[in-house]
């Protein structure tokens with residue numbers, strides 16, 4: 592038996608979640624966000640399963656080229672545009688679309704001569720406080736871009752900073768600001784991330800940009816209802832030992848768990864060296880043979896320990912699910928003081944990825 596740390600990616604679930612995007616935003620085109628290796632699920636595999644999306648969004652040229660190598664001919668948007676003027680040649684050759692968010696990019700476009708002009712999404716900072724032009728500058732920026740021979744079509748994009756909280760008034764403020772500067776321009780626009788798609792219909796506009804919901808994860812941080820999405824990744828391993836500890840025995844590094852009674856403790860072959868969060872120590876949820884229990888003691892590099900009280904029927908080699916089907920990654924993230932995005936993106940090379948479609952075949 593090899594060390595069986597596995598992420599099974601359910602491609603049918605990806606397609607289901609894309610259908611949920613279409614149902615929630617029926618009048619918008621869908622730019623599927625597959626950056627960061629498809630949120631850790633595998634860039635090419637994810638994008639191929641999402642072939643019916645209208646476009647893809649990635650964070651850099653390398654990711655876009657990986658999609659072109661996979662034979663995907665969709666529009667691909669570089670969400671941070673180019674990082675260096677040297678990238679412009681490849682951007683034109685591979686017909687990529689760019690976000691322009693900074694003055695230095697504007698100046699490069701004004702100076703450059705390209706064989707084929709590029710489609711540009713102008714990024715507006717309506718309250719995210721990250722990249723983008725301030726709203727009052729948008730008119731002047733558009734004017735300068737219209738004068739560039741390197742630019743062929745202009746669109747507008749902004750990003751929501753608070754949409755994951757369905758009670759926050761900030762999304763409406765961002766939207767009102769964006770409307771004020773863009774309503775009369777007649778340009779295609781994109782505002783909504785997953786939370787915008789699901790909770791803020793007024794943000795849908797011509798293009799939506801779903802990321803996390805495609806992977807079956809709720810974008811919300813509030814305690815409202817969880818959307819009916821299907822988890823795409825199931826991370827699992829196996830029990831490699833079952834120890835019978837005595838009352839007062841300690842579990843793992845620094846003895847941070849002290850057994851309150853004589854009890855069985857299971858040792859699972861997964862740890863932070865695989866990308867499992869160390870902050871889930873002492874209390875993180877897991878499923879052992881389909882039943883829920885908790886992590887005892889500290890998560891170590893290759894192993895973690897789980898409470899097997901009441902699990903008399905389990906044996907070495909039984910499966911343990913760390914997140915996915917039956918255990919939302921949102922719960923593991925909450926127990927680790929982080930967000931599901933981070934957990935999904937952070938799995939390491941040691942995890943074996945398996946891709947399954949509807950009928951379970953790889």
Ligand SMILES: Cc1ncc(COP(=O)(O)O)c(C=O)c1O
Pocket residue numbers: 624670750783784785786800801802803804810
């Ligand atoms: C500019 C932009 N648009 C869309 C998304 C997708 O967001 P989400 O994964 O919350 O749907 C992201 C993700 O970080 C982003 O940076």
